[in-house]
Every structure is written in structure tokens, then in C-alpha cells.
Amino acid sequence: xxxxxxxxxxxxxxxxxxxxxxxxxxxxxxxxxxxxxxxxxxxxxxxxxxxxxxxxxxxxxxxxxxxxxxxxxxxxxxxxxxxxxxxxxxxxxxxxxxxxxxxxxxxxxxxxxxxxxxxxxxxxxxxxxxxxxxxxxxx
Numbered sequence: 001x002x003x004x005x006x007x008x009x010x011x012x013x014x015x016x017x018x019x020x021x022x023x024x025x026x027x028x029x030x031x032x033x034x035x036x037x038x039x040x041x042x043x044x045x046x047x048x049x050x051x052x053x054x055x056x057x058x059x060x061x062x063x064x065x066x067x068x069x070x071x072x073x074x075x076x077x078x079x080x081x082x083x084x085x086x087x088x089x090x091x092x093x094x095x096x097x098x099x100x101x102x103x104x105x106x107x108x109x110x111x112x113x114x115x116x117x118x119x120x121x122x123x124x125x126x127x128x129x130x131x132x133x134x135x136x137x138x139x
Contacts, residue, residue, distance in 0.1 A: 001035060001036055001037065001108055001109055001115065001116045002026070002030060002036075002075065002116075003041065003105050003117065003118040003120065003123070004045050004048055005120050006023055006117040006118055006119060006135075007045050008045065008049075008052070009023035009119060010023060010027055010069065010070075011052060011066040012057055012058065014119065022117075022136045025136070026117040026136075030074070030075065031073060031074075033074075034074035035073070036077075036078055036108065036114065037075055037076070037077060037078065037108075038078050038104045039077055039078065039082060041075075041077075042077075044101070045070070049067070085104060088107050092110075092126075096126035097126075098126055102120065102122070102123045102126070105118070105123060105127075106130060109132040109133070110130055110131070110132055114132075114133070115132075115133040115134065115135050116134055116135060117134075118134065
């Protein structure tokens, strides 16, 4: 699994060198094995691109290249109907103090027993606390 924070690290490099390396490692893994994302990943990534452009962090040409990269990746949208995830995500959001958006990633990780690539510290801790796995954590 992949969240927007990791995806956007391929557009706007992370400040911490170890996070930058981890983002690159996640990209290589996704290129080989693919990733599953919730439907909200698409508008989250698009919004991140817009924010980076509006802040002058990236040029339109850089955004276009980034979008070209993302479009080549074997990223698939979770096939579950949003209405079937709604109640569980809301419960998880309440239980772990997350936004409903982040709880959607947590729900997907728990349901699929997957591993989530994220730089969102609060989400990562919630995944760990719920028994899920975070990409880059020691095994």
C-alpha cells in the first residue's frame, strides 16, 4: 500500500536523507510489485501537486514529468465499495485519533494485511498500534 506522502516524496524530495532513500526504495518496490491505494489517493496526490506548484516548489514541467512517472506505475485502486469501508474507517478514526482520510488507509492495511508506505507519523503509529506493518520498519 502507498499513501500520498510517500508518492509526493518522488516529486518534492524529503529533507531527511534517510526518508529520501526510503521513498526511492518504495518507488523501486512499486515498480516491480505494484501497490494498492484507496480511491482518495488520487485526489490527495493531485492536491499535493497543486500545492507544490502554487508554493513555487516545482515547475509545471516537473509536475508533468512526475505525473508521467506515476502513470507508468502498477498502482491499482482498491476494489472495495466505499460504502463497505465507511463504517470501519469511521470507527478506526475515532479509535486512533485519525482523520477519516488516514483511517481509510489504516482500514485498507488491516483488511488486506498489507504494508503501508507513509511518512505520516500519526498514521504510521496508528498502523503499528493496530497490528499493521509500515514499509521501512525493521522486521
